[in-house]
Amino acid sequence: MEGLKKILIDKVLLYESDSLPAETEKILREVRHEKNDHAVIYISSGTSSIIAGSEKTGLAIKAYINENAPGAELVQVGCTGPANFEPLVCFQLPGKNKLYFRNITEEKVEPLLNGLFHNDINRDDLVGQSGGQGFEAWPGFPFIDDLPFFSFQKRVILNNCGCYDPENIEEYIARSGYRAFVKAIRNYTYEEVCNIIEISGLRGRSGGGFLTGFKWKQALNTIASSRYMICNAKESDPGAFTDRTILESDPHRLIEGIAIASYAIGASTAFVFFRQGSEHARRRLQRAIDNARDFGLIGHNIMSSGYNLDIFIRIEPGAFVCGEETALISTLEGRRGMPQLKPPYPSTFGLFGKPTVINNVETLMNVPLIMQNGPEWFRALGTEKSPGTKVFAVAGKGRMSGVIEVEMGTSIRTIVEDIADGIKEGKELKAIQLGGATGSFITSEDLDITVDFDVMKENGIGMGAGGFVIIDENTCMVDLVRYYMEFIRNESCGKCIPCREGTGRMLGIFESVVKKPLSEDSGTTLERFKGVMQLETIASVMKDTSLCGLGQMAPNPFLSALKNFREEFEEHIFDRKCRANVCRGLRTFSIDVDKCTGCTVCAAKCPVNAIYGTRLQPFFIVEEKCTGCGICFDVCKFSAVIVK
């Protein structure tokens, strides 16, 4: 292995020209598993795969290889994208294209591999074959690039995800990794790197859309004894998992991006601010950093260029507001993560009072590619004002889900109808929630809006960190808004009053709307109406007066839901009805006399003793006592309980 390391450093990373000599290429092909003289099985190993059971599948494959196919090799790779196909297994026979199989659980391994080694392929679980590497194609099998999930995507920063072993730095270097970084520190000055990024027009991907190169220059041009680079990988929005997937599938490119960015601003210390709870991704990242240090890509005097850099991982201790720049800096300084007034912006006065650049994971993933392919290549992607691509985490009720990447300028309709392949079980699309807990809803009428910072801003939608939740007709919008408000209320840091009190008040009002009042005559109705009338005022005050983005954006889900689904709110408030039958408090239960056998199960389980009857006779529910918990509905074996 030492020999390979030496070759990779001397003949690849430090090689002057872009095109490598043939003999080096040959070695690299072997490292990339492209030599193709034995069977290789790839298994995805991200968190979503592990939750779906890929660890057990991996063990089963290993056992099978030991017993039946000693020459074969098992390689763990990152996430390819489609989360509903996990555990995704990819199989390559010598000289043939890769074949992808979906949902390969433990028990499916043996029949699948038996079939593959004996040329009797089970087509039920087949997703397709990969093409484009010059190997023999399987006749009659679809190519995965032709599947709508992939063909409408433009995988630029995700192109390594699912292709290589993220714990193997050699393979990343063999995929021309770290060459952009070595080139930058050996050939360019700080300003030149900033210039390249500025010309490319790369904009921050975390929502604001600020020009990255401009931010770097601000930090570089501030006179200071030291500067800091922070990678914000704290993605704790409910339902967003792009950063985590990237970290698990391609940690080395992120490190390369951080390294280039640190060099560009002249920082010698970089932090990765990482969310708590994703142990798997953290281990991978730590390992990647250790490997890079081992290769001399991080540390003292990198590649004899005289540049020093150290990267540290910091785990956020669990506060949503820490995603805000100034709050993040407070946390790193060992204080409460509370936001500060801006300006001064962190790029001039940040961590420990020094110029600090904070970039999001996705932004930094673009940097090595721009350095490698040039700013013109990047400008050619996407739209004029928003070049490049955007990564989304598609979740919710779409038929397909997972991490996807589209070119800027793609319409949201394409993502919903082609990439996500419509809604599960043929249901109607109700709304799409973009941008996490503080994002906004868009309805089926707005599907032609394109993914573009300016277009989305004009339409009042925040791009956010990449959450893309598809919501079907079975979801109650009032309940969903209440859920987001509950989340924000819990996460409000409490520094400024509009956010601290406003979120609590709004949540209280939503709860009175979705809950059954204890009695109708004790003034609760009046309270409810009064509250509802105040909602919009509270929202506008919070928007105007909150200190940081969390408070300013907290009313977004409510305001956009109210704009698009006003009648649903009115139904809840005036008619006390939930059309999706979700709000427990508004449901009324009754027992079907014909179906009830009098088994007494419901009466025994009812927590408020609202069900009466005699054994073996039909029972009945006293509506005044019923709290609408639905336990009777769940326990009835004869479906005699009716919901209205």
Add this chain to the structure above:
Amino acid sequence: MSIEIDLIFKKYKPGRREDLIPLLQEIQENNGYLSEDVIVKAGVYTGLSTTKIYGLATFYDQFRFIPCGKIQIKVCHGTSCFLNGSQAVINRIKEETGLQARQTSRDGLLSYDIVTCMGGCNNGPVISVNGEYYTFVKPEQIPDLIKKIRYIIEND
């Protein structure tokens, strides 16, 4: 105080406030929670008053001040799991255990926590019990699951 904790303290230089959070995190990883002794010692070590450290630690969700149970359940309450009915699962766990989130049962066996997005958005609702994932969880499976795990732990 155990030797392990002393070793953790030795890893960090005294008097540096920026090391406070990593220090507390590492102690919590080791012990499962932050005891009063630890917080007092951290105060002496970093040169901050104990109240300041409590103020910091209570601000963040991660830090616990009571030991967590032997069975630790994490329930995903991200948007995707919410849409698939995680609220009902949480309610059922609440009923079954009689605990609120982040509390520990009196016998020290059980505690549960609500987290946002574990990454199994397609298999929701997802819960994890001592690191093992359960997917497509239905509320009615909860009693049996808890009983089963309790049995395993008690007989271990």
